[in-house]
Amino acid sequence: MLRLPIRSPSRYSFLGQWPVTCLCLFNGEAISCSKTLSPTYLECSVSFFSASSGVLPSAAPASTKPPRRSIANVSILKDYGLTQSQIENVASRFPSVCSFHPEKCLRPKLEFFVAVGYSHTTIAKMITRNPKILTVSLKRRLRPNFELMRNLLGGDTAAAATVAARWLWILKNNPEKQILPNLRTLSEHGVTSTNIAKFVKWHPRSLTAEPGRFRESAALIKEMGFDPSKTLFVSGVHVLSGISQATWERNLLVYRNLGWSHEEIISAFRKNPVCMVRSEKKIRKVMDFFKDNLQWQPSHFASLPTILGLHLEKRIVPRYVVFKSLAAKGLLGNRLNFKSVLFISESSFLNKYVLPYSDQFPDLFEAYKGKLKLDP
Numbered sequence: 001m002l003r004l005p006i007r008s009p010s011r012y013s014f015l016g017q018w019p020v021t022c023l024c025l026f027n028g029e030a031i032s033c034s035k036t037l038s039p040t041y042l043e044c045s046v047s048f049f050s051a052s053s054g055v056l057p058s059a060a061p062a063s064t065k066p067p068r069r070s071i072a073n074v075s076i077l078k079d080y081g082l083t084q085s086q087i088e089n090v091a092s093r094f095p096s097v098c099s100f101h102p103e104k105c106l107r108p109k110l111e112f113f114v115a116v117g118y119s120h121t122t123i124a125k126m127i128t129r130n131p132k133i134l135t136v137s138l139k140r141r142l143r144p145n146f147e148l149m150r151n152l153l154g155g156d157t158a159a160a161a162t163v164a165a166r167w168l169w170i171l172k173n174n175p176e177k178q179i180l181p182n183l184r185t186l187s188e189h190g191v192t193s194t195n196i197a198k199f200v201k202w203h204p205r206s207l208t209a210e211p212g213r214f215r216e217s218a219a220l221i222k223e224m225g226f227d228p229s230k231t232l233f234v235s236g237v238h239v240l241s242g243i244s245q246a247t248w249e250r251n252l253l254v255y256r257n258l259g260w261s262h263e264e265i266i267s268a269f270r271k272n273p274v275c276m277v278r279s280e281k282k283i284r285k286v287m288d289f290f291k292d293n294l295q296w297q298p299s300h301f302a303s304l305p306t307i308l309g310l311h312l313e314k315r316i317v318p319r320y321v322v323f324k325s326l327a328a329k330g331l332l333g334n335r336l337n338f339k340s341v342l343f344i345s346e347s348s349f350l351n352k353y354v355l356p357y358s359d360q361f362p363d364l365f366e367a368y369k370g371k372l373k374l375d376p
Contacts, residue, residue, distance in 0.1 A: 069098065069099065069100070069101070069102060070098040072102035072103075073097065073098060073100055073102050073106055074087055076102055076106055076107050076110065077090075077106075077110075077127075080110045080113075080114070080120055080123050080124070081119070081120025081121055081123050081124040082123075082124045082127065082128070083124070086124055086127075086128045089128055090127060090128060090131045093131055094131035094132060094134075096135075097131060097134060100134065105134075106134065108138055109134060109136075109138050109142060110123065112138055112142060112143060113126070116146060116157060116160070116161050117157055117158055117161045118161060118165065122165060126165060126168060129168070130168050132172075133168050133171065133172065136171060136172050141171060141172060141174075142171050145164075145170060145171045145172075145173075145175060146160060146161075146164060146171060148175060148179075149163055149164060149170060149200065152183070152196060152197055152200045153197050153200060153201060154193075154194075154197055159201055163200065163201060163204050166204065167204045167205060169208065170204060170207070173208065178207065178208045178209065178210070178211060179207045179208065181211035181214075181215075182206070182207055182208075182209060182211055182214045182215075183196060183200075183207070185211070185214055185215045185218050186199065186218065186234065186237070189218050189219075189222055189228045189233075190228035190229065191228050191229075191233060191234060192229060195228075195229070195230075195231055195233070195234050196234070198231055198234060199234040199237075199238070202234075202235075202238070203234070203235075203238040205242075206237070206238045206241055206242060209241040209242065213241055214237070214241045217237050217240040217241040218237050218241075220240060221233060221236040221237050221240055224236070224266065224269070224270065225270060226270065232270070232271075232273065235273045235274070236269070236270075236273040238273070239273040239274060239276055239277055240273075242277075243276070243277060247277075248276065251276050251277070251278075251280075252265060254280045254283060255268075255283075255298075258283070258284070258287060258298065259297075259298045260298045260301075260302060261298070264298055264299060264302035265302070267302050267303075268301065268302045268305035269305075271303075271304075271305050271306070272305040272306045272308075272309070274309065275305040275306075275308055275309070278308055278309065282308070283308055285312050286307065286308050286310070286312055286316065287301060287308075289312060289316060289317070289320075290307075293320065294338065304339065306343075307339075307342065310342060315342070316342065318368050319338075319341055319342060319349060319353075320338065321364075321367050321368060322341075322349075322353050322354055322364060322367075322368055323338050323341055323353070325361070325364050325367070326353065326357065326364075329361075331357070341353060354368055
């Protein structure tokens with residue numbers, strides 16, 4: 001039985017492959033620009049609302065005027081793409097922003113975001129989604145954490161910016177607590193720098209898994225026969241470190257109840273780890289379709305588990321309609337099977353199996369359009 005014990009985090013020494021210049025950047029904790037100032041929620045809200053719109057909230061004293069600092073901060077935020085409504089949203093959720101020093105604290109961080117490639121629109125979305133990103137130390141967190149991501153992604157600044165924008169905690173957290181220990185674990189198991197980069201790009205959230213659990217998951221994946229030199233290894237670690245023992249056992253039971261043997265389940269997991277995080281409803285719908293129309297057995301799915309991830313209504317059913325119709329007319333030959341048309345791109349499928357026959361068999365084209373709306 002597969003066990004996924006959760007261990008307490010342990011302390012790591014980060015030497016080995018990690019450059020000293022990279023590691024020394026992460027000493028100490030982030031310093032909030034707002035720690036020395038603590039205006040009340042109402043004062044901050046009044047300051048920002050009045051500075052951004054010129055209209056005081058009804059709860060504000062008539063004599064209240066926005067401080068210069070609030071006016072300056074509103075102006076800076078507008079310069080970097082935030083609308084009035086976005087600024088008011090930020091102020092209502094994070095009023096301390098009005099106390100930031102405009103030129104020493106706020107503007108340098110926004111300039112940094114621009115320097116690494118974020119558009120004003122993206123900056124506005126990031127700040128609106130998580131205003132506390134503005135409290136993170138530029139020197140001790142934002143810049144070094146971004147540089148770490150960039151280095152892990154082979155110097156690709158655009159890729160690092162994309163990852164960080166999706167998962168802002170990468171810029172906020174101390175990497176010595178989770179990120180670096182987990183990356184070190186992958187390296188110790190023989191995962192190449194190329195595949196580590198893919199792991200960071202594809203599964204950034206897994207970087208913050210509890211290090212003890214992450215280490216245990218990597219060891220189990222290796223024991224199950226995954227090759228650390230292949231990308232499936234990091235995909236397996238991603239899946240196993242992100243699910244509980246109860247979820248793993250529940251999904252094993254789902255497959256067993258559908259007639260899979262234990263060997264077939266593990267074989268499918270080795271080929272496509274995400275098959276163990278599919279919902280029972282999704283698994284049953286896809287399997288029922290293939291069993292009813294193509295008489296597939298569990299062994300068919302175990303040999304091609306990626307098929308469980310395809311969208312039934314948008315890909316499988318429409319393509320089956322076309323395949324069945326053309327096959328009935330003898331237009332596909334004897335060697336072609338349905339599996340071969342499921343995994344080609346949409347444009348390739350249309351150009352090869354739909355559009356060439358649209359004049360000859362207009363009903364085929366209409367049937368396909370009825371199942372899947374085509375782009376104009």
